[in-house]
Amino acid sequence: xxxxxxxxxxxxxxxPLYTQLKELLRAQILDGVFAPHTRMSSESELGEAYxxxxxxxxxxxxxxxxxxxxxxxxGKGTFVAKPKAVQNVSxxxxxxxxxxxxxxxxxxxxxxxxxxxAGRLVAERLGVExxxxxxxxxxxxxxxxxxxxxxxxxLSQALGERLQKADLVTRDIFLILENDCGVxxxxxxxxxxxxxxxxxxxxxxxxxxxxxxxxIERLTHAADGTPLDFEFLYYRGDAFQYRLRVDR
Amino acid sequence: xxxxxxxxxxxxxxxPLYTQLKELLRAQILDGVFAPHTRMSSESELGEAYxxxxxxxxxxxxxxxxxxxxxxxxGKGTFVAKPKAVQNVSxxxxxxxxxxxxxxxxxxxxxxxxxxxAGRLVAERLGVExxxxxxxxxxxxxxxxxxxxxxxxxLSQALGERLQKADLVTRDIFLILENDCGVxxxxxxxxxxxxxxxxxxxxxxxxxxxxxxxxIERLTHAADGTPLDFEFLYYRGDAFQYRLRVDR
Numbered sequence: 001x002x003x004x005x006x007x008x009x010x011x012x013x014x015x016p017l018y019t020q021l022k023e024l025l026r027a028q029i030l031d032g033v034f035a036p037h038t039r040m041s042s043e044s045e046l047g048e049a050y051x052x053x054x055x056x057x058x059x060x061x062x063x064x065x066x067x068x069x070x071x072x073x074x075g076k077g078t079f080v081a082k083p084k085a086v087q088n089v090s091x092x093x094x095x096x097x098x099x100x101x102x103x104x105x106x107x108x109x110x111x112x113x114x115x116x117x118a119g120r121l122v123a124e125r126l127g128v129e130x131x132x133x134x135x136x137x138x139x140x141x142x143x144x145x146x147x148x149x150x151x152x153x154x155l156s157q158a159l160g161e162r163l164q165k166a167d168l169v170t171r172d173i174f175l176i177l178e179n180d181c182g183v184x185x186x187x188x189x190x191x192x193x194x195x196x197x198x199x200x201x202x203x204x205x206x207x208x209x210x211x212x213x214x215x216i217e218r219l220t221h222a223a224d225g226t227p228l229d230f231e232f233l234y235y236r237g238d239a240f241q242y243r244l245r246v247d248r
Numbered sequence: 249x250x251x252x253x254x255x256x257x258x259x260x261x262x263x264p265l266y267t268q269l270k271e272l273l274r275a276q277i278l279d280g281v282f283a284p285h286t287r288m289s290s291e292s293e294l295g296e297a298y299x300x301x302x303x304x305x306x307x308x309x310x311x312x313x314x315x316x317x318x319x320x321x322x323g324k325g326t327f328v329a330k331p332k333a334v335q336n337v338s339x340x341x342x343x344x345x346x347x348x349x350x351x352x353x354x355x356x357x358x359x360x361x362x363x364x365x366a367g368r369l370v371a372e373r374l375g376v377e378x379x380x381x382x383x384x385x386x387x388x389x390x391x392x393x394x395x396x397x398x399x400x401x402x403l404s405q406a407l408g409e410r411l412q413k414a415d416l417v418t419r420d421i422f423l424i425l426e427n428d429c430g431v432x433x434x435x436x437x438x439x440x441x442x443x444x445x446x447x448x449x450x451x452x453x454x455x456x457x458x459x460x461x462x463x464i465e466r467l468t469h470a471a472d473g474t475p476l477d478f479e480f481l482y483y484r485g486d487a488f489q490y491r492l493r494v495d496r
Contacts, residue, residue, distance in 0.1 A: 192490040199307075237443055246340045
């Protein structure tokens with residue numbers, strides 16, 4: 001435990017007690033007072049330590065859970081979540097390329113590789129006729145053996161055929177395109193929002209239905225500007241963070 | 249309704265019927281077949297039109313709701329959501345600055361402006377002593393009169409005092425810092441993830457508790473590199489999208 005004097009809540013503050021407790025516990029987690037996967041004190045222990053009701057404790061813990069800082073295991077208690085994996089997206093990199101710099105191991109679980117008729121959105125993005133054949137690849141990406149994202153990739157039929165022999169389990173598609181297919185990459189357009197996990201995502205990412213998901217739509221172009229690779233990336237909100245630097 | 253031949257679902261496909269229906273309805277919504285705020289056909293009408301059970305329809309609609317494409321009003325039916333507001337974040341801009349270019353009106357609802365002791369994270373980011381006084385500003389940002397984000401801003405005490413007389417209801421803090429305070433902005437570091445709405449966010453953004461939220465932590469520096477403005481931006485997942493372009 002922390003060797004410092006325990007922080008106190010302020011009883012007659014305009015800031016509600018559960019908010020004070022939440023902020024205090026959040027600071028302790030972010031400061032590393034509780035290590036990842038440590039079990040936290042029980043609701044009644046926390047209530048006693050800070051002189052608040054179990055309802056107040058439960059509300060504070062509930063909010064920290066929504067933020068992804070803690071998780072509950074039924075009948076076992078509340079545990080500190082691991083720090084999120086962080087990818088810097090200021091430059092265009094594949095996940096494995098980006099994460100291996102920080103010593104993380106990325107592996108992929110292949111769900112499917114199929115040739116399908118292009119829907120309207122995919123056709124528009126890739127600049128092909130609607131209903132013409134494109135290659136669809138679904139992979140779950142694992143960082144240090146834990147699922148963090150589901151990637152759904154669309155490529156032209158020709159590129160898809162070249163990728164059929166490639167090692168999609170350990171390699172980024174970006175590096176296969178550049179090194180094996182000899183197509184240098186240019187820029188990518190990204191759109192980022194937040195959604196809730198549906199049944200397919202929940203299963204693929206081992207989260208609950210309705211868990212928070214960061215969704216990225218990414219259209220990557222070849223260096224000559226041709227649209228090349230259109231993807232939907234679904235990241236576990238509790239396990240992943242994008243970082244970038246922007247200039248005024 | 250669409251004048252084209254209605255699309256058919258494929259009964260003996262490896263793709264489940266609800267997924268086929270979801271993708272078909274999604275394409276129709278994105279193509280503008282259903283205008284924003286239009287009421288969609290009922291579950292039984294859709295079931296009849298596509299020859300599937302109500303359970304299948306419900307599953308497809310449930311997933312589209314998680315994506316934020318439709319919303320339900322109890323007793324009234326299912327409606328098409330408005331397209332998301334989109335901010336390009338390839339360069340650093342305030343929300344009003346960014347959105348007014350696309351003809352959107354941004355207004356802010358002031359929740360509070362207070363001087364508070366800096367918590368550890370805020371102190372570290374702003375480069376001040378922990379517990380020293382900083383200014384905290386909470387605003388709900390409205391695009392076309394609808395709440396899209398809650399902004400929690402931390403500034404030094406000195407800057408906070410200068411902002412007390414500023415018009416925080418119609419103006420971006422970025423423009424006030426540059427034009428009124430004479431502090432040119434430099435770069436910002438952003439971290440992006442997805443969380444669920446807690447009670448405070450739900451109330452501020454008029455969404456349900458546990459609705460999807462895109463969270464941004466943004467530290468903006470002055471042109472000389474000094475950290476200036478540390479913010480938590482909480483965007484409604486169903487109403488907002490960030491876009492950016494990154495280069496290889």
